[in-house]
Amino acid sequence: MSSYALYYYDQCPFCQLVLRGLEKISAPVELKNTLTTPVNRQELMQGGGRTTVPCLRISQPDGQVHWMYESSDIARYLQAL
Ligand SMILES: N[C@@H](CCC(=O)N[C@@H](CS)C(=O)NCC(=O)O)C(=O)O
Numbered sequence: 414m415s416s417y418a419l420y421y422y423d424q425c426p427f428c429q430l431v432l433r434g435l436e437k438i439s440a441p442v443e444l445k446n447t448l449t450t451p452v453n454r455q456e457l458m459q460g461g462g463r464t465t466v467p468c469l470r471i472s473q474p475d476g477q478v479h480w481m482y483e484s485s486d487i488a489r490y491l492q493a494l
Pocket residue numbers: 424425426427428463464465466467482483484485
């Protein structure tokens with residue numbers, strides 16, 4: 414089973430859109446605030462290549478990691494889980 418982490422911060426309207434969608438899904442998604450916890454921002458930069466939020470990190474069982482950046486793509490992806 415894949416695991417998920419959402420990089421976000423509260424003041425970002427695109428993040429709020431994704432966070433609202435999370436309330437409706439059962440899959441666990443780790444929340445990583447990039448403003449209150451600078452190490453999360455570094456992680457996002459190192460792994461995804463930029464600090465833009467929201468970003469969903471998808472870690473697959475085979476070790477592959479995908480960084481999904483567009484809020485509309487993330488919302489759609491999470492709804493389909
Ligand atoms: N098109 C993007 C827009 C995301 C966006 O503009 N995020 C802003 C915060 S609201 C951001 O992260 N800006 C800082 C940066 O790009 O490093 C989406 O819908 O996900």
